[in-house]
Amino acid sequence: MKTKLAKALLLSVSAATACASFAQTYNEGDLYYKGSGNVGDATWENSSGQIVAPSFDGTENLFIDGTYTSTGHMVYNKANTTSRLNSFTLQNLTGNYNLQTWGNLTVEIGTLNAFDNTGIQNLFVGAPNGKDEANASILEIGTINVRNSTLVIGKDGTYSTDDFDYGAGPRSLHVKNDINITSGELRLNVGWNYNDGAGGATNVAIPTVIDGVVNMNNDSVLILNRRSKNVNKGTSTNIALDAVIKLGGLNSNTEDGRMASIRNDCGDQIGGSTTLIFTNTGKNEFRGALTDDWGDGRSKIKLVMEGAADGVQIIRMVDFGKSTHPYTNITGGIEVKNGTLGLYTWNRSLGDANVSGGRLAVLGASAEADIYGVIKMDKLTWTGGEISLKVGQGFAGHIELTSFDFSGDYGSFVFDVGEAVREDGTFSEELLVFSGAVFDESDLDKFVSESIVELSDGTKVDGASIAFDIRNGGTELWASISGTAVPEPAAVAAIIGALALGLAAWRRRK
Numbered sequence: 001m002k003t004k005l006a007k008a009l010l011l012s013v014s015a016a017t018a019c020a021s022f023a024q025t026y027n028e029g030d031l032y033y034k035g036s037g038n039v040g041d042a043t044w045e046n047s048s049g050q051i052v053a054p055s056f057d058g059t060e061n062l063f064i065d066g067t068y069t070s071t072g073h074m075v076y077n078k079a080n081t082t083s084r085l086n087s088f089t090l091q092n093l094t095g096n097y098n099l100q101t102w103g104n105l106t107v108e109i110g111t112l113n114a115f116d117n118t119g120i121q122n123l124f125v126g127a128p129n130g131k132d133e134a135n136a137s138i139l140e141i142g143t144i145n146v147r148n149s150t151l152v153i154g155k156d157g158t159y160s161t162d163d164f165d166y167g168a169g170p171r172s173l174h175v176k177n178d179i180n181i182t183s184g185e186l187r188l189n190v191g192w193n194y195n196d197g198a199g200g201a202t203n204v205a206i207p208t209v210i211d212g213v214v215n216m217n218n219d220s221v222l223i224l225n226r227r228s229k230n231v232n233k234g235t236s237t238n239i240a241l242d243a244v245i246k247l248g249g250l251n252s253n254t255e256d257g258r259m260a261s262i263r264n265d266c267g268d269q270i271g272g273s274t275t276l277i278f279t280n281t282g283k284n285e286f287r288g289a290l291t292d293d294w295g296d297g298r299s300k301i302k303l304v305m306e307g308a309a310d311g312v313q314i315i316r317m318v319d320f321g322k323s324t325h326p327y328t329n330i331t332g333g334i335e336v337k338n339g340t341l342g343l344y345t346w347n348r349s350l351g352d353a354n355v356s357g358g359r360l361a362v363l364g365a366s367a368e369a370d371i372y373g374v375i376k377m378d379k380l381t382w383t384g385g386e387i388s389l390k391v392g393q394g395f396a397g398h399i400e401l402t403s404f405d406f407s408g409d410y411g412s413f414v415f416d417v418g419e420a421v422r423e424d425g426t427f428s429e430e431l432l433v434f435s436g437a438v439f440d441e442s443d444l445d446k447f448v449s450e451s452i453v454e455l456s457d458g459t460k461v462d463g464a465s466i467a468f469d470i471r472n473g474g475t476e477l478w479a480s481i482s483g484t485a486v487p488e489p490a491a492v493a494a495i496i497g498a499l500a501l502g503l504a505a506w507r508r509r510k
Helices: 002-016 441-449 489-509
Strands: 030-034 043-045 061-065 073-075 082-091 097-100 106-115 121-125 138-147 150-153 172-175 179-182 185-188 193-195 201-203 208-210 214-217 221-226 242-247 250-253 261-265 273-278 283-293 300-306 312-319 322-326 334-338 340-344 353-355 359-362 374-376 379-382 386-392 398-400 403-405 412-419 426-435 452-454 465-471 476-484
Touching: 138 150, 138 185, 179 185, 221 242, 221 273, 261 300, 283 300, 300 340, 334 340, 334 359, 359 374, 386 426, 412 426, 412 476, 441 465
Parallel strands: 030 061, 061 082, 073 097, 082 106, 097 121, 106 138, 121 150, 138 172, 138 179, 150 185, 172 208, 179 214, 185 221, 208 242, 214 250, 221 261, 242 273, 250 283, 261 283, 273 300, 283 312, 300 334, 312 340, 334 353, 340 359, 353 379, 359 386, 374 398, 379 403, 386 412, 398 426, 412 452
Antiparallel strands: 030 043, 193 201, 312 322, 426 476, 465 476
């Protein structure tokens, strides 16, 4: 099975680039849907024009093209418990389209594509007839591509049938490569949380795992937890009230001025939350709107950084439609365990913060300018790791908080002075570090001993002078830092001259 799936992933490129039209563009293994019926027993045509049924052996590319079908509802493959495809593409569809899995089905797809569709393509609804997690489907997909389409994985209330419950979702989703969204929308309702209406619930751990990176281009949308407005939290439902999503990073491209946005969309009078766990191995950057829920924050988003030691996730939160205007609209809290989480926020608290490892970095609007960023939070619990602030000439980032817990062996302040270095190679700045809580004089010496001064490339600056003091009735912690980042030009010239003289003398001795 693993060999065939690997082959499927390698072959998926042809499916991703196949023409949208039907006209004689068949490739080996392509099957186009024609006529009516469910996926497993429908009328399909192969490259030779023969009518066949898919074998689901991992070698086939299935196309459902709106030019040749208008059906709005299909069952994926209720005959088999395991089903594999090289690729599955929905293109040129108009209106809403619903594709449902049967119970207890494992679906493996090399590449899942949604290209140039209108309406909503609702795919892979999980459990039929009842609220038993064992009946829900498991989805394993290599890559997901969404372009000019709205693709739903799980059930969001678009359809309700006699066979499938409102709000049912797949048991789990594993994406082994990247998710690419271009001028489209991907909605997720994955996982299991059966609420009995009396406070009892059964949860499944981390139902969505994305090994690769989510790439958002143009005006793309990612809905992390989408639930029908008809399903309230107090009723019995197998809908995923709380979503947990692991992902290998998040990128956005706003070069054309359009806006990427990420949010929950959980309907009326529904609580719940989404936890995003970043497992980055490289550096990824997102600039866009990131919001608990659309408009009024009925559900919350929490950010957790748990990447590799050199993994970096930068998130610059901005107002919807205003890519240069900072705006904070998530309140579920942040947690940094490993790797670097860099944030640019502004107007409201992120919730509680816990830094136990890695680095929490306060960023400006960009790496080159506007470095006076601020992070607002409620209680900060700091037991390890680093908190990094960018420092410029006359400006610096800082953290606003309501309370803190530094009772443990907390980590180090890191001052990035790359933008504060003058022409002569020196720097000397006074900056606000924390504000809002009441600070204790007894912490000042330890702050000094644990602090690090570095340049933007991570080079440590040795011999820097650091001092802390408390101001404004104990509610502000300030730092004064100064030193030499690089030798003055005259000193550099003298060093080069001395080296040249030494080399000349050595040559004469030779």
